[in-house]
Amino acid sequence: MASSSATAELCDANPTLLSEGELRVLAPIFQTYGRCRAFSGPVVTLKVFEDNVLVREILENPGDGKVLVVDGGGSRRCALVGGNLALLAQNMGWAGILVSGCIRDVDEISGLDIGVTALGSNPLKSNKKGLGEKHVPVDIGGTMIHEGEWLYADRDGILISKSELSV
Numbered sequence: 001m002a003s004s005s006a007t008a009e010l011c012d013a014n015p016t017l018l019s020e021g022e023l024r025v026l027a028p029i030f031q032t033y034g035r036c037r038a039f040s041g042p043v044v045t046l047k048v049f050e051d052n053v054l055v056r057e058i059l060e061n062p063g064d065g066k067v068l069v070v071d072g073g074g075s076r077r078c079a080l081v082g083g084n085l086a087l088l089a090q091n092m093g094w095a096g097i098l099v100s101g102c103i104r105d106v107d108e109i110s111g112l113d114i115g116v117t118a119l120g121s122n123p124l125k126s127n128k129k130g131l132g133e134k135h136v137p138v139d140i141g142g143t144m145i146h147e148g149e150w151l152y153a154d155r156d157g158i159l160i161s162k163s164e165l166s167v
């Protein structure tokens with residue numbers, strides 16, 4: 001019998017946290033890209049809409065194993081992350097990027113040692129006006145996520161936890 005994945009084990013091991021909302025399962029709307037199919041880390045939040053200047057600004061800082069959660073308003077009309085930004089994130093030590101929106105350069109990203117999860121892909125680049133808000137609570141598919149919470153992702157799904165959990 002195949003062993004269960006980290007997110008499934010975390011759910012099984014923490015029914016109380018789940019029932020109290022301390023541990024939440026994100027809506028199963030994300031595709032997995034990037035070579036790291038399983039990743040986790042403390043969350044840094046960003047809210048933008050069809051504009052990725054602030055995505056680059058954040059990823060230029062050392063990631064220290066954190067996960068950037070980009071609330072792109074669910075727009076599928078352009079890409080908020082491409083091969084260059086994913087490479088930057090990998091090189092700056094980010095564990096992963098979650099985009100409630102689209103990415104592009106899927107083939108490039110699939111060769112990078114970083115976790116990338118997004119709604120889908122779109123070859124069109126985004127606006128470059130620099131609009132958005134860093135480090136604010138974001139609503140991803142009906143789940144509120146605060147900076148400093150923990151994200152756990154694997155091919156089964158994505159969890160958000162108020163605190164670090166032992167995997």
Ligand SMILES: O=C([O-])CC(=O)C(=O)O
Pocket residue numbers: 052079080081082083084085086104105125126
């Ligand atoms: O710069 C952009 O808009 C996104 C992109 O294509 C990349 O990261 O390579």
